[in-house]
Amino acid sequence: MTSASDRSSRTAHPDTVQQAAAPVLTAQDEVVRICRDLLRIDTSNYGDNEGPGERAAAEYVMGLLQEVGLDPELFESSPGRANVVVRIPGQDPSRPALVLHGHLDVVPAQAADWAVDPFAGEEIDGLLWGRGAVDMKDMDAMILAVVRQMVREGRKPARDVVVAFFADEEAGGTYGARYAVDHRPELFEGATEAVSEVGGFSVEINGHRAYLLQTAEKGLGWLRLVADGRAGHGSQVAHDNAVTHLAAAIARIGQHEWPMVVTPTVDALLRGVSDLTGLAYDPKDPAGVDRLIDALGPASRFVGATIRNTANPTQLSAGYKANVIPGRAEATIDVRFLAGHTTTGMATLRRLAGDKVRIEPIHEDIALEAPFSGHLVDSMVSAVLAEDRDATVLPYALSAGTDNKSLARLGITGYGFAPLQLPADLDFPGMFHGIDERVPVDSLKFGVRVLDRLLRDC
Incomplete structure (x- = not known):
């Protein structure tokens, strides 16, 4: 990034100052900044349509997508309850589309219970802290970083990808995914599969690293x-x-x-x-x-x-x-x-x-149960193993729920795959809706590498 004085110098002496081309940012360069910015936007969802709403975060997402030339749509289900959707054409548009989605809301946080301000987005000892760091602004940031890199490089995903950022997941999705499915089903036309949160993270089992892919x-x-x-x-x-x-x-x-x-x-x-x-x-x-x-x-x-x-x-x-x-x-x-x-x-x-x-x-x-087989599953497994070749990928069922429930109303089969390689001693599941949420910076960078591979082959 150049300073104001640099720009002033170029204006005053255009013939004597030659500027090098600006470096092309990659997803790994951007993901931490994007995640930090999202964590600093309070999108607490208190239920019953109460809270600050997701509008500010949705506008931030819109800006990131528009900046690289995409044309996303922002729509509200209620004042402040904002959703963002954009469709990215794939290399083979004849194939069914994939929905890659996240939610922008978070559960509330009591600052007095936390070691840090839950909405400061602080980076401490290689970890990014804040409400939503694991649920699920980490995945939102990874999606945004990967999509921006892909568009800047002029690459297309293997098939059409509908990228969506929903409101209200933490209260059941009434103002988010459920609203979008009921009132804007055309946005998901031709989609048969979806990828979202609470899967793809690593655990250590008897000294062996395994990644849990959520299929139910x-x-x-x-x-x-x-x-x-x-x-x-x-x-x-x-x-x-x-x-x-x-x-x-x-x-x-x-x-x-x-x-x-x-x-x-x-x-x-x-x-x-x-x-x-x-x-x-x-x-x-x-x-x-x-x-x-x-x-x-x-x-x-x-x-x-x-x-x-x-x-x-x-x-x-x-x-x-x-x-x-x-x-x-x-x-x-x-x-x-x-x-x-x-x-x-x-x-x-x-x-x-x-x-x-x-x-x-x-x-x-509803409850969901999807097969641990097929091209999409194979692509997710291959993307992980390409970055961690000695690991194992296993299916698992989530005790909670995701916005995949709403998409299932359109016949879309959903998986949980927010890939993170985590330290063995980090209690990742315990931070969902807990205090002191934090995600390793290196895990975010691992995640964008895996997601980029997935979109190339999905």
């Missing part, structure tokens, strides 16, 4: 439990107490032991872990399955919740005064069902809730 994710259910009872004075005998009814239901649901279920994706993962560790694998042996999951280290946080359904009480609300028995009490539960287990899982929840408590949906979405 559990279903989502945010449900409200409602108990009605007889309101009255707090000093009276209350046989029909809404709080008591609700508390009993919550205790039953929260303490319920869901049976172990090994899905095809988890089965493939555990077989791979067994090969790397030498530990025996029997899908009917819960203790053996737990040992294999423990061998995944920090990644066991994600994987351990994918061998059974889960239902966790998360919110409670009842009453308005100490001496008044309320006539209504409510709670919220976060339910994650395995693919194919929603109907039986809901029947279990209704039984546990009992006849005094009803269940109302707040937000629900």
